[in-house]
Amino acid sequence: MRIAMLAEGGYPYARGEGSAWCDRLVRGLARHEFEVYALTRTGAHGTLTQPPNVTRVRSLRLYGPPPVGGASRRRGLVLAQYRDLAGVLAGGGESRDRFATALYGLAELARGDRGVPGVLRSEQALGALEDACRGSGGAMGVSDLLIAADLLERALRPMSARWYHPHGEGLARADLCHAVSGGAAVLPGLLAKRFFGTPLLVTEYGVRLRETLLAQRAAGLSAPVRALLTAFHRLLAEEAYRQAALITPGNAHARRWQERGGADRARIRVVYPGMDHARLAPAAGSGGGRTLVWVGRMGPAKDLAGLLQAFAAVRAAEPGARLRIVGTAEEAGGTEEYPAYCRALAARLFPGGAGDAVSFGTVGSSETPGLAEAYGSGDVVVLSSMVEGFPVTLVEAMFCGRATVSTDVGAVREVIGGTGLVVPPRDPAALAAACLALLRDPERRARLGAAGRERALELFTVEQNLAAFRDIYLDLVADPAGLASPAEIPIPGHWHADHPGHRRPAWAHESACVGAARQEDPA
Structure with missing residues (x-):
């Protein structure tokens, strides 16, 4: 195929x-x-x-600039179709049928005509865009017109590819x-x-x-x-x-x-991204039962400031507690502005003892050579994000058999199921309470860590992902109109014990809500 x-x-x-x-x-x-x-x-x-x-x-x-393609053979027709497309967009894009007609009409003209990108950057195209915006009552200044025309040409450039x-x-x-x-x-x-x-x-x-x-x-x-x-x-x-x-x-x-x-x-069929878990074997405990660890790319969306405030409450209740913040290798090429802010905040929150309470490291360093060592350096893994899509670091922690505390953003509840604690975002008090609950309960930490690993191995492996796409490819080529199978891959959830053939997974036995934390079956 x-x-x-x-x-x-x-x-x-x-x-x-x-x-x-x-x-x-x-x-x-x-x-x-x-x-x-x-x-x-x-x-x-x-x-x-x-x-x-x-x-x-x-x-x-x-x-x-677009590749040099010479003069367009159908310049007038291209401008007419571009004017139609600009009119749809300037009007707020209310008609998807008009959009499709204009888009495919322009694509038919651009097919095999490498001069089209040059036409879309011409004075005539700029005038067509200006007329469309003026006609819809949303006239732009010259600077805005130039920016809009440039970005729109880039978005349309793939239709002129050979x-x-x-x-x-x-x-x-x-x-x-x-x-x-x-x-x-x-x-x-x-x-x-x-x-x-x-x-x-x-x-x-x-x-x-x-x-x-x-x-x-x-x-x-x-x-x-x-x-x-x-x-x-x-x-x-x-x-x-x-x-x-x-x-x-x-x-x-x-x-x-x-x-x-x-x-x-x-x-629609949900297919979880497969992850290579061979490098993420269960980690031996090395945090002494008192260490939280955060792993990821350090940026404002991760709300490390809120995590540090939560840890101040944890440290007040458990003076021997420690927090390790470990940036991923990708961090090396990024800005140091936010990490520097976090270090300064840690110094203010823990004057005279920041080094003992909070440490900063990087995956790939001599102290933390790999992800398994990063997650294994703590007893509880914390995700404190305000915004998150698919929480990759959370799945990595689950593969390592670590108990987790996470904020309720993005796909966190779906990924974690019943195997970790989930609290509202931007709520340091709730985050601190959940962290303390697990630091003080080693048996629960072990139970949640084992359940999380079982769930990750069932849902988030490379093998699961490849098997799904292998079937999808074959089915779509056999039936290009689409698949008649259910819209979702089966996702383990809460099962009724008396339902024939239904098995309640081991990880579903743990009810993992603390205070304001919420729990939800994957949708």
């Missing part, structure tokens, strides 16, 4: 969890032939080593297009379905629409520019959800976002 893997901003040119997942997928499904179509920021540099079943990697740069020739070696050869993220990566898949009838599979382990909107706000774009781009990305996501044969979110939290974006639940 030939699989066209559609990626953006990561695989196969950048390392990270997303690229590692793609690499495990193509290596684990070695009987299939993969071609990678990568949308990149800076071009094709530093490609990761590919297995033999990856036959080709094609790339298209989304940032910077991937859609009906008799070429591009997407026409694929049996299935697998977009491994939402956003721009789905556009080639939509066009392959439009031109060749190729079924489209969309996998989102983070909700790309949400990430894009947050990134636009963080970039300081003006409200009119954000409104125009929001309409484009929202309508593109809706069209992808409408046309995909199957959508595979990484958790039920992402699934709910997709449903709000118009996805049909009958064509």
Whole structure:
């Protein structure tokens, strides 16, 4: 089977969890032939080593000026279709049918015409965008128009790639297009379905629409520019959800976002991201029964300030308690501003004794060479985030057999099930109470740690992920209209003891709520 893997901003040119997942997928499904179509920021540099079943990697740069393509042969028609598309977006994107008509009309013209990106950056295109905005009552200044036109051309650039020739070696050869993220990566898949009838599979382990909107706000774009781009990305996501044969979110939290974006639940199947647990064997206790450990990338969303405030209450109740904050290796290339703030806060909260109460380290150092050592250095693993998608560090802690205390954000409750304590975010008092409850109860810590490992081995392994996609690939190619099987993979939950054939998992015996903490079966 030939699989066209559609990626953006990561695989196969950048390392990270997303690229590692793609690499495990193509290596684990070695009987299939993969071609990678990568949308990149800076071009094709530093490609990761590919297995033999990856036959080709094609790339298209989304940032910077478009590739030189000469003059467009159908300039007037391109401008007319662009004007229609701009009118839909400037009006708030109220009609998804008008959006689809304009998008595919422009794509038909761009197919094989490498001059289209130049047309979309022309004075005439800028004038068409200005007219559309003025007609909708949302006129932009010159600076905003230039920014909006530039970002819109980048978003549309994949339709001018040389991937859609009906008799070429591009997407026409694929049996299935697998977009491994939402956003721009789905556009080639939509066009392959439009031109060749190729079924489209969309996998989102983070909700790309949400990430894009947050990134636009963080970039300081003006409200009119954000409104125009929001309409484009929202309508593109809706069209992808409408046309995909199957959508595979990484958790039920992402699934709910997709449903709000118009996805049909009958064509959604949750498939958890598989993780390599071989390096995460159960850790021997080395925290002396008094040590909390936090592991991850240090940033404001992780609310380490709230964790330090909670630990001040823990330390007041248990003077011998310690907190270890361990940054991951990726932290080395990031900013030191937030870690420096956290160290300064620790020094203020624990004057004269911060080094004894709180320590900071990094995975990969001589003291903490790997993740197993990081999680094993404490008795309880804490996740204190204000925002979280799929909590990778929480699953790692579960593989290591560690009891956990987590804030109720993202997919945390879904992942943890009944195997850890969950408290409200931004509530240092509740976080402190949960941490103290486990530090003072070694038997409960051991029970929760063992239950968490059992759950992680059942749901979050590479083998589980590969088996799911192996079946999905075969079923979608056999039935491009979609799958008739249930919308979710089976997720263990609370079972009725008297129901025939139902077994209550060992981890479900522990009721793990403290104070304001809440517990919920995975949805």
